[in-house]
Amino acid sequence: MDAAPQTATPSAEGPIGAKAFLDQLFTAGVLTETGVDGLYGRSGDFEEVIERFEALVTRYAGADKAERIHFPPGMPRPMLEKSGYLKSFPQLAGCVHSFMGGEADHARLLQMLANGEDWTELQQATDVVLTPAACYPLYPTVAKRGPMPEGGVLFDLKSYCFRHEPSQDPARMQLFRMREYVRIGSPEEVRAFRESWLERGPELIRSLGLSCEIDLANDPFFGRAGKMLANNQRDQGLKFELLIPVANEKPTACLSFNYHQDHFGTLWGIQQADGAPAHSACVGFGLERVALALFRHHGMKVADWPQSVRAVLWG
Amino acid sequence: MRDRIRKLIAERKVVAVDVDTLTDTSDLYEAGLSSFASIQFMLALEDEFDIEFPERMLTRKTFVSIESIDRSIAELIGEQV
Structure with a gap:
């Protein structure tokens, strides 16, 4: 039955601004204020949407047979120091x-x-820093296992991540969850992996009644040197994002598709089967951002969402 | 100016190969210039020539070869006159 009156859903057309959207989420009880921007409680419905979305992602990725490994949202400080994160994003890092x-x-x-x-x-x-991206603890872990098998490896990761960027944009939380698939192998293998998600990502998002587009992107590297890293990243087409209009004029990046070349392979000494430095790529799903896009477009009451969307999520 | 650029490449170990094996148009990235090394190199060039690369020049293309670096620095020094 899809007889719910459409008036129950507030208009989701056009940008309303991040702050207005945040207030809507608070009023509806989807998010709960804590007093710190970017740090919110989540309602049961919000959590269930994330669980259902994750199950959908798993269905799309099922045939890939990834090894699942979850690390806690804190990681060893020396690991972050060696990763180069402080060169690129000193402003976002959090140390316990x-x-x-x-x-x-x-x-x-x-x-x-x-x-x-x-x-x-x-x-x-302490020896603990907050994990900035779900895949950071993975690379040294894989390196310890020794040279990779022929054909490379694929991992399924998830973690709460921290980035110090307080904001009243609900899509820019300080603590949020990232689901990631990370492919490590030859350049051809990891590029093929990224291509496959550049096709699957938009298909998955559109099945949820959301419009989206893929665009070339860069990370928010720090300072003037960062400008150069960002330009390099764009010139080489290393990062793409899947953008969904949420509350702002500019659409929000909800998925990202990154090709690291042999950066992590060389840094951590991850070897392909033939001993050459491994290449890596990842697809990351910003779980809160996808959930926010769904609440924005389909309304604050999950029970009133279009039947087609509910069918995809709740099956 | 190209000799000073070469000297800096050698001193700072900017690439993985001997600087004498590079021509003025050799691709420095192919010779082992990494993203992070290119930033250190950019800052070293600024020191050496007392210039500041504007944002529009902070690209891979600017630092791809000795010739392209030479051209960019000449343009900046020219602007100062």
Whole structure:
């Protein structure tokens, strides 16, 4: 039955602005405010949409037979240091700090807290940093296994990721989930993998009643040097994004398709079967962003979503 | 100017091969210039020639060969006069 009155769904045509959309999500209880921009509670419906979307992704990827491996949202600090992340994105990184003092320091900390002073100077960096992308802990893990088998390897990853970019755009959260498939192998193998997702991605998104387009993209590398990295990335066609109109004038990147060449293979010493540095590529799904696009276009009440969309997600 | 560029390539170990094996039009990326090394190289060139590459020049094309670097620097120095 698809008899739900369409008036139950607020108009989702045209840009309403990120802040207005965020307010709609709060009012409807889809997201819950915490007092920090980019850090929100999620409703049961929101979580269920993400679960159903992930199941759909798994159905699309099923035949690929990926090895599933999930890392926690924190990773070893030395791993991030070696990864080069701090060269490219120092502004986004998050390092976990803890209190490591004695009783006298503790008393000082409580005093500072009571006085409303900055107590965080009594914290020291731990060995843990927040994971910035689901695939970062994977590469050293694969390298440890030794040379890859003929034909390379494919992984299915998911993690909460942290990026320090507080914003009132609900599509730019500080903590969000990324589902990723990572292909490691020869240049031909990883390029074919990326091509396959450049075809499957739009098909999958359109099956959910969302319009989308694929465009060339670059990462938000830091500073002037970053401008050069970004230009290099574009010139070489290393990054594509799948864009869905959500709340802003500019559509929102919800999936990304990245070819790293042999960057991670060389950095971590991942070898192809013949000993050459491995190439890698990944497709990343911004799970919150896809869910937000669905709520924006189909309304705040999941029960009122078009039957065609519900059929794809709930089957 | 091309000699100074060559000297810098050798000193900073910008590429994986001996700088003498490179012609002025050799592709430096094919000779092993990585993305990160190209940034270090760009900053070193700015120091050496007391220039600042504008955003429009911060591309792969600018740094692809000794000749292209020479051309870009000449343009910047020309602008300063």
